[in-house]
Amino acid sequence: MPKNEGVKIPYGIIVHMSTIIAVDIGGTQMRAAAYTQDKIKPLKQKKIPTLASEPGGLERLISVIEDVYPKDGSVAAIGLGSPGPLDPHTGYLLAPPNNPEWHNFPLAPRVAEHFGVQTFLDNDANLAGLAEYRFGAGxxxxxxxxxxxxxxxxxxxxxxxxxxxxxxxxxxxxxxxxxxxxxxxxxxxxxxxxxxxxxxxxxxxxxxxxxxxxxxxxxxxxxxxxxxxxxxxxxxxxxxxxxxxxxxxxxxxxxxxxxxxxxxxxxxxxxxxxxxxxxxxxxxxxxxxxxxxxxxxxxxxxxxxxxELGDDAGLLGARALAEMKADL
Ligand SMILES: [Zn+2]
The missing domain is CATH 3.30.420.40 (ATPase, nucleotide binding domain)
Incomplete structure (x- = not known):
């Protein structure tokens, strides 16, 4: 992994600005976004069809993350949101509806292994609540x-x-x-x-x-x-x-x-x-x-x-989860 070189600002001060990758795996769409901690708007985002019942889900997930992934070594954590049931402590999906390929599947560990970055998972409703608490009505x-x-x-x-x-x-x-x-x-x-x-x-x-x-x-x-x-x-x-x-x-x-x-x-x-x-x-x-x-x-x-957050609640919740768990 390239190390975080930081962002240079005037007077020679170096601020180490972390990037957080957030992914919302919905029933019809997978959305990925890259956020810096100081902004609610993503630097970059991308969505693709989830195609839950078709094989290759992990490859599609990795490719949509790669599309938004900065190459400057600044990514500090990845947050994933998915319908449950799942185990946020291990990052395993247990039995997602319409997707037999992902039954008892180590989703967060596989993503962490691919990108070499700590990766966290929780269910979509928990993350929508977390997003409203951090960024929305709460x-x-x-x-x-x-x-x-x-x-x-x-x-x-x-x-x-x-x-x-x-x-x-x-x-x-x-x-x-x-x-x-x-x-x-x-x-x-x-x-x-x-x-x-x-x-x-x-x-x-x-x-x-x-x-x-x-x-x-x-x-x-x-x-x-x-x-x-x-x-x-x-x-x-x-x-x-x-x-x-x-x-x-x-x-x-x-x-x-x-x-x-x-x-x-x-x-x-x-x-x-x-x-x-x-x-x-x-x-x-x-x-x-x-x-x-x-x-x-x-x-x-x-x-x-x-x-207040509408369709963005899933992404913002996944981001908040990553920030919270990675202690950023
Ligand atoms: Zn019931």
């Missing part, structure tokens, strides 16, 4: 709960300025917290998890169950029915659509009340498409939350807000 907070509500429900927890990872690296899987053991099936195979009540597919499933029970609505059972279509019907006043979101919001409030009891954050940041619907979901959420916290003090000064 800046200045020390205790943050990030929840993304979309096809699934993911979460990231910053407790006392530390990213909560847990013994196995599987902490903060808050979408799979049990709300009702006799509740509807979850995507994970178990029943009654928060995700089974408040995710996009859960909202659709509730609408379908009510249509089957004979409830009248402008919504129809067909392939185009999704959470966005339900939201549009709700905005036009459809009673079933409104009820479906209110129910999701109520259960989300039940879940978040428990999360406040567990983590006592000063800010809750919501990301994900379903959480973009605003009062349709959040009026019932707030009422439910207020009703369920066992002491009003949990709500004093609590900020509940939307994520």
């Amino acid at each position: 800046k200045g907070h020390h205790h943050l709960l990030y929840i993304t509500v979309s096809t699934g429900i993911g979460a990231g927890v910053i407790a006392d300025d530390r990213l909560l990872q847990g013994y196995h690296g599987l902490a903060a899987e808050l979408g799979h917290v049990i709300i009702d053991p006799n509740g509807p099936p979850c995507s994970c195979g178990f029943s009654g998890h928060l995700e089974a009540f408040s995710s996009g597919p859960a909202i659709v499933r509730y609408v379908l169950s009510q249509l089957d029970a004979g409830v009248t609505s402008v919504l129809k059972r067909d392939d185009s029915l999704n959470a966005r279509v339900v939201a549009e019907a709700a905005q036009k006043g459809d009673a079933l659509a409104i009820q479906a979101y209110q129910r999701a919001g109520e259960y989300l409030g039940i879940g978040v009340a428990s999360f406040l009891h567990a983590f006592d954050p000063s800010i809750v940041v919501f990301g994900g498409g379903v959480s973009q619907v605003g009062s349709l979901l959040f009026d019932s959420f707030h009422a439910s939350l207020k009703q369920r916290v066992f002491h009003p003090r949990y709500l004093e000064g609590l900020v509940i807000t939307r994520a």
Whole structure:
């Protein structure tokens, strides 16, 4: 490895400016970016299709990193974000969906070996939470709960300025917290998890169950029915659509009340498409939350807000992880 020669600035002072490489391995795209520590905007970035079900994933990952990798020896660390489950302590992917090639795969060790640079891995929801804490809606907070509500429900927890990872690296899987053991099936195979009540597919499933029970609505059972279509019907006043979101919001409030009891954050940041619907979901959420916290003090000064970083949360979170773990 060439050593870091530093950046020369006037008066003969040499500042050793490290570069951090961040990679966001999404379901459809792999994005890589090179950052210097003093700027939120990347020096360089590149994206390619993930092609999760095709062989050669590691080669594609290495090539997209090489495309943004400075040749001046300044890279101090690499951060990788991927859907879980994974082990951030070892850098192994455990069982990523749609990608049999990467089951129990030493992703971070392979990347570290190729580039000769320390490499860290964590899941996309944890990293989105870390990004909002460092660079987004949660800046200045020390205790943050990030929840993304979309096809699934993911979460990231910053407790006392530390990213909560847990013994196995599987902490903060808050979408799979049990709300009702006799509740509807979850995507994970178990029943009654928060995700089974408040995710996009859960909202659709509730609408379908009510249509089957004979409830009248402008919504129809067909392939185009999704959470966005339900939201549009709700905005036009459809009673079933409104009820479906209110129910999701109520259960989300039940879940978040428990999360406040567990983590006592000063800010809750919501990301994900379903959480973009605003009062349709959040009026019932707030009422439910207020009703369920066992002491009003949990709500004093609590900020509940939307994520700010959008699509960049994955990259910025991977960058923040690398900076934090490499102690930069
Ligand atoms: Zn589950």
